[in-house]
Amino acid sequence: MTYVVTDNCINCKYTDCVMVCPVNCFHEGQNFIVIDPDECIECAACVQECAAGAIFREDALPLGMENFKKLNAELARDWPKITRNKPAHPDANRWVYMDNKLQHLIR
Ligand code: SF4
Ligand code: F3S
Numbered sequence: 001m002t003y004v005v006t007d008n009c010i011n012c013k014y015t016d017c018v019m020v021c022p023v024n025c026f027h028e029g030q031n032f033i034v035i036d037p038d039e040c041i042e043c044a045a046c047v048q049e050c051a052a053g054a055i056f057r058e059d060a061l062p063l064g065m066e067n068f069k070k071l072n073a074e075l076a077r078d079w080p081k082i083t084r085n086k087p088a089h090p091d092a093n094r095w096v097y098m099d100n101k102l103q104h105l106i107r
Contacts, residue, residue: 002037002058003046004072006065009033009054010101012092015085017046017055028082029075030106031089036076037069052096075107 005017010032017033018026025039026046035046037058047055056062058069089095 001042002040002069002072003035003042003044003055004037004058004061004065004069005032005034006054006056006061006068007099007101008052008096009050010105011089011095011098012052012054013086014051014088014092015082016049016051018082019085020045020049024081024083025076026082027076027079029079032075032105033082034072034075034079037073052092078107 013031013033015033018024022043022045023039023041025036025041027034027036035055042057044057056065061069095101
């Protein structure tokens with residue numbers, strides 16, 4: 001079991017989740033962050049930290065977000081670890097209200 005970062009992180013990337021993860025299992029792309037499923041210990045600490053409400057347990061993913069489980073695993077292999085928070089995307093507070101952002105993901 002793992003937690004999964006979903007659509008609403010894209011172009012928000014607040015990174016508050018990173019600060020609370022006890023095992024540093026976040027990996028960072030340009031405009032999205034993912035969780036390495038092999039490292040997540042399911043503590044759930046990151047869920048409440050995310051102002052975008054983007055993190056869910058893999059067995060409780062919202063309808064239509066199921067594909068993000070595979071995407072997190074895949075991108076975690078390609079992207080470097082992030083262990084400190086950083087400034088959010090410049091337009092995060094606008095993007096946070098948008099849906100279906102997967103088309104904007106930069107790989
Ligand atoms: Fe890290 Fe816990 Fe979130 Fe998993 S559930 S990504 S271990 S903070
Ligand atoms: Fe993304 Fe939320 Fe973390 S927007 S970077 S999952 S705090």
